[in-house]
Amino acid sequence: MNWTETLAELIRRTTSDLPADVEAALQTAAAAEPAQSQAAVMLQALVANTALARQQSTPLCQDTGTLTFFWRVPRAADTHALEASAREAVALATQKGWLRRNTIETLSGRSADANVAEGCPACHFEQVAHGDVRPPAQTRPFGALEGECPHEPFEVWLVQKGGGSENMSRQFSLPDDALGAGRDLDGVHACILQAVWQAQGFGCAPGILGVCVGSDRAEGFLVAKRQLLRPLGDAAPDPELAALERRALRDANALGIGPMGLGGKTTLLGVKIAARPRLPASYFVTVAYMCWACRRRGVRVTGGGAEWLG
Amino acid sequence: MAGVMMKQIRYPFTEEAVRELRAGETVQVCGRIFTGRDRLHKHLAEGGACPVSLRDGALYHCGPVVVPQGEGWRVVAAGPTTSVREEPYMAEIIARHGVRVIIGKGGMGAATQQACKRYGCVYLQAVGGAAALLAQRIRSVEGVHFLDPFGATEALWELEVEGFETVVGIDAHGRDLFDEVRASSGAVLRRLLKDKLGFRS
Numbered sequence: 001m002n003w004t005e006t007l008a009e010l011i012r013r014t015t016s017d018l019p020a021d022v023e024a025a026l027q028t029a030a031a032a033e034p035a036q037s038q039a040a041v042m043l044q045a046l047v048a049n050t051a052l053a054r055q056q057s058t059p060l061c062q063d064t065g066t067l068t069f070f071w072r073v074p075r076a077a078d079t080h081a082l083e084a085s086a087r088e089a090v091a092l093a094t095q096k097g098w099l100r101r102n103t104i105e106t107l108s109g110r111s112a113d114a115n116v117a118e119g120c121p122a123c124h125f126e127q128v129a130h131g132d133v134r135p136p137a138q139t140r141p142f143g144a145l146e147g148e149c150p151h152e153p154f155e156v157w158l159v160q161k162g163g164g165s166e167n168m169s170r171q172f173s174l175p176d177d178a179l180g181a182g183r184d185l186d187g188v189h190a191c192i193l194q195a196v197w198q199a200q201g202f203g204c205a206p207g208i209l210g211v212c213v214g215s216d217r218a219e220g221f222l223v224a225k226r227q228l229l230r231p232l233g234d235a236a237p238d239p240e241l242a243a244l245e246r247r248a249l250r251d252a253n254a255l256g257i258g259p260m261g262l263g264g265k266t267t268l269l270g271v272k273i274a275a276r277p278r279l280p281a282s283y284f285v286t287v288a289y290m291c292w293a294c295r296r297r298g299v300r301v302t303g304g305g306a307e308w309l310g
Numbered sequence: 311m312a313g314v315m316m317k318q319i320r321y322p323f324t325e326e327a328v329r330e331l332r333a334g335e336t337v338q339v340c341g342r343i344f345t346g347r348d349r350l351h352k353h354l355a356e357g358g359a360c361p362v363s364l365r366d367g368a369l370y371h372c373g374p375v376v377v378p379q380g381e382g383w384r385v386v387a388a389g390p391t392t393s394v395r396e397e398p399y400m401a402e403i404i405a406r407h408g409v410r411v412i413i414g415k416g417g418m419g420a421a422t423q424q425a426c427k428r429y430g431c432v433y434l435q436a437v438g439g440a441a442a443l444l445a446q447r448i449r450s451v452e453g454v455h456f457l458d459p460f461g462a463t464e465a466l467w468e469l470e471v472e473g474f475e476t477v478v479g480i481d482a483h484g485r486d487l488f489d490e491v492r493a494s495s496g497a498v499l500r501r502l503l504k505d506k507l508g509f510r511s
Contacts, residue, residue: 038334038336038477041336042437042477045437045440045443045475046437046439046440048440048443049437049439049440049441049442049443052442052443052446053387053441053442056386056442058375058386058387058441058442058445059375059386059387059441059442060387060439060441060442061387061389061439061441062372062373062374062375062387062388062389062441062445063373063389063391063441064375064387097375097377097386099375100373100374100375100387100462100463101461101462101463102463104461109349109459110459110461111461111462111463113461162439163391163392164391164392164415164416164438167392179503180503190503193499193502193503194499197495197496197499200416200417200488200491200492200495201415201416201417201435201438201488201491202392202394202415202416204415204438204439251502254498254502255495255498255499255502256491256494256495256498257491257495258491260415260416260435260437260438261416261417261488261491261492262435262477262479262487262488262491263487263490263491263494291438291439292439293439
C-alpha cells in the first residue's frame with residue numbers, strides 16, 4: 001500500500017465501519033426501548049445496517065458527508081504535500097464507490113465528480129511537539145508503506161459529517177431573551193436543548209453533539225466539530241463542563257423525540273462540550289449536531305507503518 | 311424489521327390501498343419507485359416535464375451511491391434524505407403528477423400534510439442512514455433520467471424494490487406523527503427550561 005492508498009483505506013474504514021463505541025451505544029439504546037416499539041425497531045435497523053456496511057465495505061450512509069481531515073504533524077511537515085495526498089485519496093475513494101459524488105460547485109450547480117475542489121476535502125493542521133506523536137524507533141523511509149509519504153511520524157483523523165445533520169447545527173448568542181437564556185451554564189444548557197428540539201428527527205437522531213462555549217463565530221464551529229472526535233465514554237476535563245454534559249444528555253433524552261423523530265427514549269447518544277475564551281461583548285454557544293452515523297477514524301504513521309485508530 | 315406485523319403495498323399504488331394506511335403502521339413497499347431530490351422537485355414544481363409517469367407512483371427522497379455494473383448500475387447505499395427541503399414543491403407535485411407515496415425522512419410541513427389528505431397520498435419514513443440495509447432491498451436499477459445535468463446524486467433513478475421497510479409518518483387522514491412528537495417534546499422543553507432557568511423570575 002502506498003501513502004495515497006493508505007489514506008484511501010482510512011476513508012474506506014471511516015465510511016463503512018462505525019466506531020465501536022457508537023455501535024455499542026446504539027445496541028444499548030435498542031435494548032433500552034420497549035420491545036417491538038418503533039424506536040426499538042429503528043435502532044435495531046441501525047445496528048443491522050452497521051454490521052452490513054462493515055461486512056460489505058460499503059458506505060454506512062449514502063450521504064458520505066463533508067470530509068474533514070484533522071492532522072497532527074511534526075514541525076517539519078510539508079502540509080501542501082499532505083493536503084495533495086488527501087485530495088488524491090478522496091478521488092481514489094470516490095472511484096471505488098466508498099464516497100458518493102457529493103460535491104456541488106455552488107455557482108454552476110455542477111457536480112465535482114471526484115469530490116475534489118477548492119477546500120475539498122478540508123484539512124486542518126496542528127503542529128505538535130515531537131514527543132506528542134509517538135516517534136518511530138528510528139528514522140527511515142516509509143517502511144511497510146513503500147515510500148512516498150512526505151513526513152512521519154504523524155496522526156490524521158477523518159470526520160465524515162452528512163448534510164442532514166450539518167443543517168441542524170446551530171449557533172446562539174447569549175443572552176437570548178426569547179429562549180430565556182443568560183450568560184451562564186444554565187443558559188448554555190437551554191441553548192443545547194433548544195438545538196435538539198429544533199433538530200427533531202431531521203438530523204437522523206439519535207445524534208451526538210459537539211458544543212463550543214465561547215470563542216468567535218467561525219472558530220466556535222470548528223471547536224464544536226473537533227469535540228466529535230472524542231469517544232462517547234469520556235468526560236470533559238473541567239468538572240463543571242462534565243456535569244453539564246451529563247445533564248444535557250439526560251434532559252435531551254427526556255424530550256422524547258426518539259430515533260428519527262418518531263418518539264422514544266433515545267434522542268442523543270452523547271454530548272461533548274469544550275469552553276474557549278471569548279470577547280467581553282460575545283458569548284456564543286455553538287452546537288455541531290452529528291447524526292448517529294458518527295464517522296470518525298484515524299491513522300498513526302510511524303517508521304514501522306500505519307496503525308489504525310478509533 | 312422482523313417481529314413487527316407489517317403491511318405491504320405494491321406499485322401501482324391505488325388510492326384505496328394508500329387510504330388504508332394509518333400513521334405509526336409499519337409498511338413494506340414493493341415494485342417500482344422513483345428517486346428524486348432537490349433539483350428534480352424544483353424542476354417539476356416549475357412545470358418541467360417528467361420523463362416517467364409518477365401517477366400512482368412513489369417518489370423516494372434519496373440520492374443514492376451507485377456504481378456501474380456491466381451495462382447498467384448497482385446501488386450500494388440508498389437511505390433517505392431530509393424531506394422537508396422539498397416542502398415548497400411537494401404539494402404541487404402531488405396535485406399535478408398524482409404521486410401516491412412519498413418516502414423520506416424527518417417528515418414534512420402543513421401543505422404536504424393537507425395534500426396527502428386531499429389527494430390520497432402518504433408519507434413514509436425510511437430509517438435515516440440505514441443506507442446499506444435499504445440498498446439490499448433494491449433488486450435492480452431499471453433506468454436513470456437527468457443524469458446530465460443533475461448528476462448521479464440528484465438524478466431520477468427508477469428502482470425495483472422488494473420489502474422496502476418504512477413507517478407511516480403522515481397518513482391520508484390528516485394525522486402526522488412528526489407534528490405530534492414536535493408538540494409533546496416542546497411541552498417537555500418548556501417545562502425543563504422553566505424549572506431549571508429562572509432567568510426571568
